[in-house]
Amino acid sequence: MPELPEVETVARGLARVMEGARIAHVQLNRPDLRFPFPAGFAERLAGQRFEALGRRAKYILAHMSDGDILLMHLGMSGRFTIHEDGAEGRPGAFHHDVNTDGGTNDPHAHVVFTLENGVRVVYCDPRRFGMMDLFARSELPDHKLLKDLGIEPLGNELSGAFLNQALRTKQTPLKAALLDQRIVAGIGNIYACEALFRSGLSPRRLARTITSAGGATARSEHLAQTIRDVLSEAVAAGGSTLRDYVQTDGELGYFQHRFQVYDREGDPCVRPRCSGTVGRIVQSGRSTFFCPVCQR
DNA sequence: AGCTCGACCTGCACGC
C-alpha cells in the first residue's frame, strides 16, 4: 500500500499510538526484509521512546529518544496493524484481523513492537520489499536511501517553474519522470497515472516537451497543480485500498473509488464529451492507464 | 551521466 497518501496515512496512524510511548520489546521473526536488519536493531530500540513520527517521500521516519532514527519503508505489500488490547489474547479491536493473537500468528508478521503500555504494533509484509534501518540522527543528511530524494509534492517547492527546470533536459517519457523519486518524491504508479489524466498530458510524451527555455509553461503549471490536487485529495481520503486494508486501525482508505483511469482499462473516458476509452500500456515495466483521446 | 531493464518476493486471479 505504498504511495505518498498511503504512507502519510500510516505514519499518522502510527504517530497516534507511538509518539510519547516507550518500547518494551522488539521481536524480529526473520533476519531481513529487502535488506538485513542492522546489527543490534531490536536491542538498540528496546527502552527508547518515540519522540516524533513523520514521512519523507514514501519513507516513515521515527525520531527516537536516544538520538536514533528508525527508518521504515512499506515496499509493495508492507502493512502496520495496531493492537491495543494488549497481550490478553482476546480478539482485537482490530476487527479485520482474522487472528485472535493480534496478528503475530500471521506468517508474514516480521516485526512486532511491544510498547510499555501494552500496545503492540505489528509489521507484516508478504513480499518483503519493505525495509527498516536504524542509525544516528547525525547520519540523516547523508543517508544513502534519502540523500537523492527530490522535493515533497505537497510542500511549497512544487510549481510549474520547478517542473520546467527539472524536466528541461529529460529525454524520458513523462510518466517515467513522475516515477523518478529524485525529482518529485512520493508519486507512484497510481497517482502518476491520475495526475497525467487530470492534466491532459500523454504519459508517452517526452518530459522535456512540457518545458520551455523561458520558464514555466501552461503545461508544467497544470501538471504541478494536478499532482498537488490528486495527492492532497487522496491524503484526505485516507489513501487508496487496493487488495487489503490500508490504515493501521483497519479502516479502509477510499480514494480508489475516485480513480479516473488507474485499473480502468476498457472503460469509457470520464471526461465529458470525450469519446475515448481508457487504455493500458507498459512503461518502465509498469502499467500505465490513460485516455489516448484527451491526453496529448 | 542518463536511461532501461531485470531482480528481488509472495499471493491472487485467470484460463486451460
Add this chain to the structure above:
DNA sequence: TGCGTGCAGGTCGAGC
C-alpha cells in the same frame, strides 16, 4: 482440482 501465466501500490543496481 491443479497447474501455468501474468499481474500487483517500489526501488536498487547492473549494463548499455
